[in-house]
Amino acid sequence: MRIGIYSTMAGMPWGGSEELWSRAAAVLQQQGHQICINYKRRKEPVERLELLKSHGAEVYLRRGIRVGRAIRKVMNAVHLGRHPGLDWIKAAKPDFVLLSVGFHLDETSITATLREQKIPYAVLVQSASPYHWIEMNRFAVERAAYDGAMRCFFVSKQNQAIVETNLALDLADAQIVDNPFQVPLDAAPAWPSGERAWKLACVARVHFQSKAQDLLLRVMRQPKWRTRPVEVHCWGSDGGSMQQAKELISLHGQQKQIFLHGFTQNVDAIWRDHHALVLPSRFEGNALAMIEAMLCGRMPIVTNVGRVAELVDDNENGFVAAAATLELLDDALERAWQRRHEWQAMGARAAQTIRQRHSLQPAEDFAAALLNAATEKRQHRARVAA
Secondary structure, X not given: OXXXXXXXXXXXXXXXXXXXXXXXXXXXXXXXXXXXXXXXXXXXXXXXXXXXXXOOOEEEEEOOOOOOHHHHHHHHHOOOOOOOOHHHHHXXXXXXXXXXXXXXXXXXXXXXXXXXXXOOEEEEEOOOOOOOOOOHHXXXXXHHHHHOOOEEEEOOHHHHHHHHXXXXXXXXXXXXXXXXXXXXXXXXXXXOOOOOOEEEEEEOOEXXXXXXXXXXXXXXXXXXXXXXXXXXXXXXXXXXXXXXXXHXXXXXXXXXXXXXXXXXXXXXXXXXXXXXXXXXXXXXXXXXXXXXXXXXXXXXXXXXXXXXXXXXXXXXXXXXXXXXOHHHHHHHHHHHHHOHHHHHHHHHHHHHHHHHHOOOOHHHHHHHHHHXXXXXXXXXXXXXXX
């Protein structure tokens, strides 16, 4: 089978949202399927794409051109840009296409062309925010994209509910899928010993809008936290807020309290040197950092976004803030601090829980789900109001 994959990733060369489809693609290649990828052109080669290409994948790099509303209206009037992705579809000739949506506001106009060409497709949503709404001028187009899919995949029930509300759709036939991870299944890094401070790792790109490191800086700025032996170490690339983070740390004299390390691929090494994860996100899908921390026996201190409620039991194997606010995050951190001598035991429970509630072979499972979606006949179930 020829399987096309269209990723909406635009802001960065690569990210956690690309892990599931790319790993599933590798599994499908091993099974003898031909993979055809449509990805935004980058200045430098993308390592994962090059790897898939080396195993036979066809990779089409599209140009990313942004236009304003006025220009878009003119283009529509003369029928320019009305068939997005048509050249790729005609060249790749896919039997089935997966549209991987990194964020629920990402444009899905490729699906209109797929429907015109009568090519079945599925939609995978990796993240959705309750604070961002699809504009009404795109409502019909986006609604049709999801309504016309053979199958919609989400990485959390919360994300599914957000999209359903945005588009006034009933997606009860959607499927929740698990994200992959980059640590071994038997990961068990030793507990940090001889540390002068309790070390929290915030593993995420530095992007205030989604990952809310700004909120974490504000909480840790309080006098009680300044006097406690606790450090926050941020591991992640610049998602657009690195400069602000550096300036805020300097402005408020938090250089001995908050540390920015940048991105590292050695996740196991992070957890050999840190006691717990802190992730104060304003919205998520199913954070890979949380999965990996729990697999490594480190309990998470997180906000109730994305998959958190399904995987973390508050006060049992982690601490959950009901929302990303100063007061609620401080409360979760305070509860965690008061029980800091239980962190190792709670981390062990987290490691057990994640192995019970989360797929241990997510790429293989998703590859199978894609094949099922590609070969099954869609049940004619109404997703919109009559």
